[in-house]
Amino acid sequence: MNAAVEISAGRFDFDTFFQANYGRIAHAIARIVGDHARAEDLAAEAFWKLWRTPKAQGENAGGWVYTAAIRLGLNELRGSARRRKYEAEAGPAIAARTPEQERAAAEQREHVRRILAKLDARDAELLLLRGADFSYAEIAGALDINPASVGTLLSRAQQAFRKEYVRNYGEPG
Amino acid sequence: MENRDNARDPWVEAQIAALDSEGEGQWKPNAGAALVRHGARVRRERFLRRSLWSLASAAAIVIAVLILQAPTACATPRGCAVHWWNALFTISASQPDSEIPAYKIIGRRDAPVTIEVFTDYECPACAALYRDTMPQLMRDFVDTGKVRIIHRDFPLNIHAYSNLAARYANAAGEAGYYQAAVNRLFETQAQWSKTGDIAAALADVVPTAVLQSVAADRDRTVANDVAQGRRDQLSQTPTLVIVWKGSRQPVAPVPDYERLKAYLNEVLR
Numbered sequence: 001m002n003a004a005v006e007i008s009a010g011r012f013d014f015d016t017f018f019q020a021n022y023g024r025i026a027h028a029i030a031r032i033v034g035d036h037a038r039a040e041d042l043a044a045e046a047f048w049k050l051w052r053t054p055k056a057q058g059e060n061a062g063g064w065v066y067t068a069a070i071r072l073g074l075n076e077l078r079g080s081a082r083r084r085k086y087e088a089e090a091g092p093a094i095a096a097r098t099p100e101q102e103r104a105a106a107e108q109r110e111h112v113r114r115i116l117a118k119l120d121a122r123d124a125e126l127l128l129l130r131g132a133d134f135s136y137a138e139i140a141g142a143l144d145i146n147p148a149s150v151g152t153l154l155s156r157a158q159q160a161f162r163k164e165y166v167r168n169y170g171e172p173g
Numbered sequence: 174m175e176n177r178d179n180a181r182d183p184w185v186e187a188q189i190a191a192l193d194s195e196g197e198g199q200w201k202p203n204a205g206a207a208l209v210r211h212g213a214r215v216r217r218e219r220f221l222r223r224s225l226w227s228l229a230s231a232a233a234i235v236i237a238v239l240i241l242q243a244p245t246a247c248a249t250p251r252g253c254a255v256h257w258w259n260a261l262f263t264i265s266a267s268q269p270d271s272e273i274p275a276y277k278i279i280g281r282r283d284a285p286v287t288i289e290v291f292t293d294y295e296c297p298a299c300a301a302l303y304r305d306t307m308p309q310l311m312r313d314f315v316d317t318g319k320v321r322i323i324h325r326d327f328p329l330n331i332h333a334y335s336n337l338a339a340r341y342a343n344a345a346g347e348a349g350y351y352q353a354a355v356n357r358l359f360e361t362q363a364q365w366s367k368t369g370d371i372a373a374a375l376a377d378v379v380p381t382a383v384l385q386s387v388a389a390d391r392d393r394t395v396a397n398d399v400a401q402g403r404r405d406q407l408s409q410t411p412t413l414v415i416v417w418k419g420s421r422q423p424v425a426p427v428p429d430y431e432r433l434k435a436y437l438n439e440v441l442r
Contacts, residue, residue, distance in 0.1 A: 018208050019205075022207055022208070023204055027200075040202050040207060043207065044211060047207075051211070051215065105191070109191060128189065130186070131192070155182075158181075158185040159182070161188070162182065165188075172184060
């Protein structure tokens with residue numbers, strides 16, 4: 001994980017950190033909520049939380065704000081109103097795909113989001129942090145869990161995801 | 174520890190990774206605009222915090238001043254001050270005679286002026302009022318039918334035993350010994366206010382059976398008097414509330430008798 005953390009002589013430069021990481025955080029949230037405008041709002045909220053938490057403004061600020069962003073995204077995803085909105089909206093088109101392929105891909109992304117919303121919060125966070133290429137040590141630090149347990153917990157989270165997916169949509173093809 | 178393969182389910186990872194493909198290349202979050210909005214939010218937050226601190230500081234100063242001004246003892250010759258919070262949110266109103274025990278009313282029902290005397294049995298100035306002023310007032314105005322007196326209890330919470338003393342006096346009043354009990358309580362104030370032994374102070378003017386009934390007595394009279402005093406916005410004891418032609422005029426501190434007499438003569442003219 002390439003978090004751009006700006007710390008000079010022990011002093012945290014919030015503005016520089018914000019500029020360097022905002023796009024990455026907004027993209028991480030957009031993956032979860034599937035709404036770019038909302039992702040930017042939630043990214044700003046994640047940085048606001050960081051600004052109000054001085055003890056988080058240090059070497060691990062990147063992981064801290066990423067985890068906060070994922071939690072905000074998952075909370076958003078769990079909102080029934082938002083889910084209804086996603087059901088009514090198709091994702092933006094990608095030119096390289098046929099309309100039918102894009103429809104199937106959008107439907108699959110929607111299935112994944114629904115499963116993430118149904119999972120235990122920590123399982124969903126583990127999967128998303130792993131998906132963002134966080135190392136085990138970074139995941140342990142971000143979620144405040146024992147580093148030696150990350151592999152086991154991640155495996156369980158993947159099993160939970162698969163089980164929930166099969167229960168809702170059948171065996172993947 | 175970094176052995177990721179142990180926990181790997183390629184299909185699940187592919188599903189999570191597929192979320193990345195949603196129009197990512199066409200969208201660039203505007204960090205500059207977001208930082209400007211964040212800065213504005215920070216300024217609002219700081220302004221709000223400063224405002225709240227200022228308000229909290231001002232409120233703390235006001236409360237401290239009010240607490241420091243609240244009386245902790247009552248030894249002034251002019252009277253005992255009411256705690257500031259007892260004087261808040263009060264509305265003046267008169268209470269019908271039917272709600273006042275008959276033993277508290279002295280004088281003719283049709284007297285043109287009524288004086289409601291609000292006292293606290295532990296208040297030295299109240300004792301002085303009963304010792305020096307009331308006898309003259311009774312002689313010149315009550316006995317002549319010009320004024321009637323209503324005794325009102327207004328025990329202050331700075332005094333430990335004044336509420337209990339009022340209940341003793343009212344129990345004595347129900348049995349026909351009110352004036353004797355009131356006079357004795359004020360005369361012996363210095364003794365029972367130290368020990369709380371009010372029954373001993375009243376032992377030779379009120380029958381023992383009456384004194385023994387006080388402990389179980391639930392006296393609403395005191396509460397009614399206090400409620401009336403709050404409606405009159407009393408600031409201290411003793412206070413005389415002059416009731417004349419439907420209006421209520423609190424007088425405190427109580428002036429010396431000659432001034433009170435001149436005032437009453439003016440009202441009655």
